[in-house]
Amino acid sequence: MNQQDHLIYPTVDLFIYDLQQGLGQTDDQINQNRHYFWRKIKPDLNQDYDKVKDDDLLKQLATLEKTEADYVELLRPQKHENFQPDIAGYDYALQLGDTYALQVDGGVSDDLSKPISQFQDIKKNIESHIDHQKGKIGQTWFVWGQLENIYNDKEIKAIAKQCYLQINPDYQGEINLKSQGTFLGATAFDIWEQPSDWTDEQSFINSFHLLICLFPPQRSQKEITETIAKVYFDLIRLFCYRHKILWAYYQSRKLKNKLKTDFHQVQNTVKKISVLGQEINQGKPNLEELQKTLTNTLTILSQYAINLSYLDDQGRTIKINLNNYDKRLEKISRENSNSQLQFMQQFSEFSIEKYLQQIETDYINLSPGLTLLQNLISTIQGTIDIYQTKSDRNLENFIGSAGIGLATSQIASSVLVAQYPPSSKIPFFLTTAFGWSVFAGVLTSIIAWIFFKKIRR
Numbered sequence: 001m002n003q004q005d006h007l008i009y010p011t012v013d014l015f016i017y018d019l020q021q022g023l024g025q026t027d028d029q030i031n032q033n034r035h036y037f038w039r040k041i042k043p044d045l046n047q048d049y050d051k052v053k054d055d056d057l058l059k060q061l062a063t064l065e066k067t068e069a070d071y072v073e074l075l076r077p078q079k080h081e082n083f084q085p086d087i088a089g090y091d092y093a094l095q096l097g098d099t100y101a102l103q104v105d106g107g108v109s110d111d112l113s114k115p116i117s118q119f120q121d122i123k124k125n126i127e128s129h130i131d132h133q134k135g136k137i138g139q140t141w142f143v144w145g146q147l148e149n150i151y152n153d154k155e156i157k158a159i160a161k162q163c164y165l166q167i168n169p170d171y172q173g174e175i176n177l178k179s180q181g182t183f184l185g186a187t188a189f190d191i192w193e194q195p196s197d198w199t200d201e202q203s204f205i206n207s208f209h210l211l212i213c214l215f216p217p218q219r220s221q222k223e224i225t226e227t228i229a230k231v232y233f234d235l236i237r238l239f240c241y242r243h244k245i246l247w248a249y250y251q252s253r254k255l256k257n258k259l260k261t262d263f264h265q266v267q268n269t270v271k272k273i274s275v276l277g278q279e280i281n282q283g284k285p286n287l288e289e290l291q292k293t294l295t296n297t298l299t300i301l302s303q304y305a306i307n308l309s310y311l312d313d314q315g316r317t318i319k320i321n322l323n324n325y326d327k328r329l330e331k332i333s334r335e336n337s338n339s340q341l342q343f344m345q346q347f348s349e350f351s352i353e354k355y356l357q358q359i360e361t362d363y364i365n366l367s368p369g370l371t372l373l374q375n376l377i378s379t380i381q382g383t384i385d386i387y388q389t390k391s392d393r394n395l396e397n398f399i400g401s402a403g404i405g406l407a408t409s410q411i412a413s414s415v416l417v418a419q420y421p422p423s424s425k426i427p428f429f430l431t432t433a434f435g436w437s438v439f440a441g442v443l444t445s446i447i448a449w450i451f452f453k454k455i456r457r
Contacts (some may be wrong), residue, residue: 003046005117006112006115007111007148007159008111008112008113008145008148008221009111009145009221009224010107010108010116010118010119011106011228012105012119012122012143013103013104013105013106014103014104014106014123014130014141014142015101015235015236015240016040016104016144017035017099017101017135017240017243018033018100018137019098019099020065020099022274028053030048031058032053034065035052035053036049038058038061039133040102040131040133041104041130045058061074062183065095070096070098071094071095072095073093074094074095074100075093076093077090077091085106086108087106087109087121087122087125088107089126090123092232093235097344098242099137104126104129106123106126107122107245108122113148116145116163120166123141123167124435132207135205135243136205136242137244137246138205138207138243140209140211140239140242141208141209141210142209142211142235143166143211144211144212144215144228145163145213145214146216147159147217148212149217150217150218152163156187157189160187163212164189164191164212167173169409179344179346181339181342181343181344182338182339183211183339183341183344184231184338184339185215185216185338185339186216186226187214187373188211188212188213188215188343189210190210190343191210191211191212192210193207195207198249198250199253199257209242217318229337231332234328234332238329238332238344241322241325241328242321242325244317245317245318245321245325248321249318249355249358251314252311252314252355255311255314259307259366259369260366262300263304264364265300266372269300273385278321297376301370301373305370308370311366312362312363315360315363318351318356319356322351325348326345329348337358396449411439
């Protein structure tokens with residue numbers, strides 16, 4: 001029997017994070033979030049939302065939540081529920097602000113030496129327990145056990161690779177164990193893979209994070225389990241901050257795509273306005289088309305401004321959670337002197353250099369699009385106003401000249417009637433006076449129209 005293939009008391013913890021409520025979500029959407037979270041551990045709710053949205057159990061679970069609370073225990077662990085005869089575990093559920101957190105713990109029922117392959121059995125039981133569902137915001141696997149003998153660094157890394165492959169058996173590449181340090185006196189490895197496609201939801205959900213802790217043989221099993229139990233709550237919070245950083249970056253990539261699409265529409269609109277401008281210069285303004293373009297551009301402006309604001313929000317979310325992550329890591333380090341956590345600090349440093357800087361750069365690059373849209377709208381509106389004003393002036397000229405013509409016609413008619421009284425036997429509209437009065441009115445209207453056009457140019 002190869003002792004490197006065995007660990008004492010191998011244990012697996014899964015930390016899952018789901019959205020409790022998002023910005024601007026309706027009550028029904030929040031209830032869907034609730035259902036998505038609880039269906040993992042409540043078999044009665046593990047069906048389509050439409051079938052259980054009015055379920056009394058879901059309503060009862062809603063009463064456990066507190067919107068403004070920093071954290072609320074939703075489900076306390078009942079140690080130890082039997083997942084299988086030789087594997088026991090428990091569930092622990094929390095509301096952390098706007099996030100649901102679930103810890104599912106699984107381990108062997110005794111402290112005897114077990115093959116490392118036991119990790120895979122425990123993992124399968126945990127996945128079966130939650131019906132193979134994953135967290136929308138993310139999930140972290142935490143595996144730990146005690147070495148049977150003292151090994152050198154190379155041998156410990158070989159054991160860590162075996163542990164990794166039990167949790168991620170389909171992985172074909174080189175396992176990166178560079179993030180190595182000491183956690184609670186154990187040799188620890190922080191292994192994580194970014195999504196292959198940041199804009200794809202399934203790729204994001206399937207991204208992988210694993211923390212491995214291998215404790216030395218000289219420590220008692222009781223001391224190890226008690227030490228781990230004390231740090232669980234800090235780990236729940238730490239991993240929550242981590243996944244909220246990744247979630248914010250994932251959201252920012254989707255927003256960037258939307259903004260790029262909107263900006264492409266803006267460029268097409270600019271080309272369209274250029275064509276309309278040529279028509280205007282030729283004296284053939286299409287006001288109806290300009291009005292339609294203005295309406296579409298206003299819609300794009302509204303979407304663009306909202307998405308640009310949301311992009312900025314994701315950057316602030318990352319800053320807040322980076323700060324919380326660093327503080328929690330410092331607290332763990334301060335309370336556990338046998339820990340050297342620089343290997344976990346690497347995530348924070350990488351997030352600043354990669355995620356935060358990328359969002360800030362995108363915001364700077366995409367912000368001019370908002371100014372372009374505003375200028376474009378002003379140009380279209382100004383063009384419409386000019387031609388509407390010109391049309392209004394033409395109408396004013398017509399009304400003014402027509403009024404003068406009517407007045408002249410009336411005066412001429414009065415004079416002619418006085419000089420040449422019509423016969424009562426002849427209809428008035430057939431009289432000479434009427435004919436001359438109409439002629440005078442039309443002639444005066446034409447002269448007035450020409451005069452108004454000249455003085456209003």
